[in-house]
Amino acid sequence: MEKQTRREFLKKMGFAAASAGTLSILPGCASVGQTARAGRKRPNIVVIISDDMGYADIGCHGCRDIATPNIDSVAQNGIRFTNGYVSCPVCSPTRAGLATGRYQQRFGHEYNTGPPPGGLREQVGLPLTEVTIADVLKSAGYVTGAVGKWHLGLAPHFHPFKRGYDEFFGFLHGGHSYIDPGLGTFNPILRGTEPVDEKEYLTDAFSREAVAFIERHHDEAFFLYLAYNAVHTPMQAPERYKDSFKHITNAKRRVYAGMLTAMDEGIGKVLGKLRELGIEEDTLLIFVNDNGGPTGANGSDNGPLRGTKGTMFEGGIRVPFMVQWPRCLKAGQVYDHPVIALDILPTAAAAAGGKVPRGRKIDGVNLIPYLTGRNKRAPHETLFWRSGQNHAVRKGNFKLVKMGAETGLFDLASDIGESRDLKEERPDVLKEMEKTFEKWNSQMIEPVWTRQRRKRKTTKKKKKT
Ligand SMILES: [Ca+2]
Structure with missing residues (x-):
């Protein structure tokens, strides 16, 4: 984003005051909104999103064959949502909803972005009329960084730098090879806008970059969006797990186990770094998966839920979703009312003392009053897909x-x-x-682009990304 004053930025974006002033005041969390506005002890915000994980594939959802101690620790140190949803059963629209706090059908982001047909590359991406969570937090004075999978548009005007992020390390498409990710030309790993010749297993590289971002910015308020492409296809596990999952007889799931373990360990490194730097207490950290497991494609398991990625059954849209903020949220809670990833933007804005965009419907709600028990009602009467x-x-x-x-x-x-x-x-x-x-x-608009189809002749089957 071009250099501009905060006042200019706010005016351009039409921000209105967030509801931080109405937050409940908790023991150990005195005057969240006031503190944030005064510029002291504003919580860091970390959003970690996984890709195509099965609903039943974490320990705290009953997984028995793969250990996920670090993801589980978020639930133990905070709150686990038993009715946690995303706004779409596939990748890109879910990210568009999360990024804006709005049902993505309000602005036509109904389908995945993908290799765009013809000259549509300029149009296929998160519409520029939308204000992102990074815009919101940047306007509140946060340094903002995105690591991992973008999948919100390929054209230069959709780049994370144009959507509120100060730093970016990752790729722009919907998926990527994990082993020797390399330079490539089709979908390179980028640092900022420059391709880099990444050699590390990609999940480990994303964890490394996330930890480095925290180290660089630990003495200022930061927002980190860490979007792993694990455990999306292609199925490629780190070599070090080759012999670790012999108890899993299904070959695809055995690889999946290695991929999931690498991500869980990476999340452990992020949590460990926050702890080491003494900022874990004052970091609002959210973990969410982007859509249900495509069980046949990656060996994931949606447990008791019907359906998979791409369907409107619970197996497509109900996901592992949890939050920790030790300073303000009591540990070890389970929250049963339905929540949705659209809630992340208003929640983060309120915690940061930021401002939500004005002049548009924000469908997500600030969850903090609900999670602290101040508001006993359900955050949402209805949810739609x-x-x-x-x-x-x-x-x-x-x-x-x-x-x-x-x-x-x-x-x-x-x-x-x-x-x-x-x-x-x-x-x-x-x-x-x-x-x-x-x-x-009747409030939604028609899709801006239709379903994207892969054009490469070597692709035998259409795949959802
Ligand atoms: Ca996905």
């Missing part, structure tokens, strides 16, 4: 799912696996849910 002709609505425990020509109505309180269709039994609920969806849907 739409991807082309497929859609879903959750209202209370009822969920309407429309996949192709099939419609189902489920009660998630008694049927997390969405196995018992209630639409014949409860036509009243079905009708109400459809009406609720139509009302929301």
Whole structure:
């Protein structure tokens, strides 16, 4: 982003005051908003996102064959969401929702970005009308860094530097080789805008860069967006895990285990660095996965949930999601009301004493009052998903799912696996849910671009990224 004064930046972006002033005041967390506004002890913000992980593939969700002690430690040191959602069952739209705090269908980011057909490269990416979480935190005086997978547009005007980030290390497409990532020409690893000849296993390289970012900026307020592409295909594990997962008989899952372990260890290094520097207490750290596991593609396991990545069933959209902020949030809690990754921007803005964008609907909510117990109600009455002709609505425990020509109505309180269709039994609920969806849907716009298809002739099957 070009040099500009903070006042100019705020004016351009149309920021309004965030709700930090309404935060509850907690023991050990006195006057979060006031402290942030006074420029003292503002929490660092770290958002870690994984890619295509299975719902059941972490220890705190019952995983038995792969250990994830570091991801689990976030839940132990903070709050685990049992009904944590993302706003899309595939990668890029979820990131667009997370980045803006808005349902991405409001601005036409309904499908994955991908190798753009024809001359669409200039248009396929997070629309420039949108204000990002990095814009918000940068405007609040934070130094901002993105490490990992971008997947919000390839053209220069979509680059992280144009979307609020001061630093970037990663790649712009939806996936990348992990072993000897190299220079490449199609989708290079970039430091800023310059290709680098990366030699390290890519997940380890991202962990290294995240730790280095924290070291560089630990004495100022920072925002780190760490977007691992693990455990997305291609299935490539570090050599050091070659013999570690012999107990896993499924060959694909054995590699998946190595990839997941590398990411978990990397998250452990990030947490360890925060601890070593004495800033863990004052760091709001969120871990979320971007969409459900594509079980056939990467050997992931969605446990009791029906469906996979790309579907509107819970297996596509309900994800591992947790937060820790030792200074302000009591450790070891479990939070059951539905939350969604759209909540990350308003929550971070409030914690930072920042300002949410004005003149637009922000669908996410600041979760802090809910997580501290000050607000006992559910943060959301309804949640919505739409991807082309497929859609879903959750209202209370009822969920309407429309996949192709099939419609189902489920009660998630008694049927997390969405196995018992209630639409014949409860036509009243079905009708109400459809009406609720139509009302929301009427506020959304048509996709700016259609589904992206890979053009490389060597690709036999269309793959979701
Ligand atoms: Ca993904």
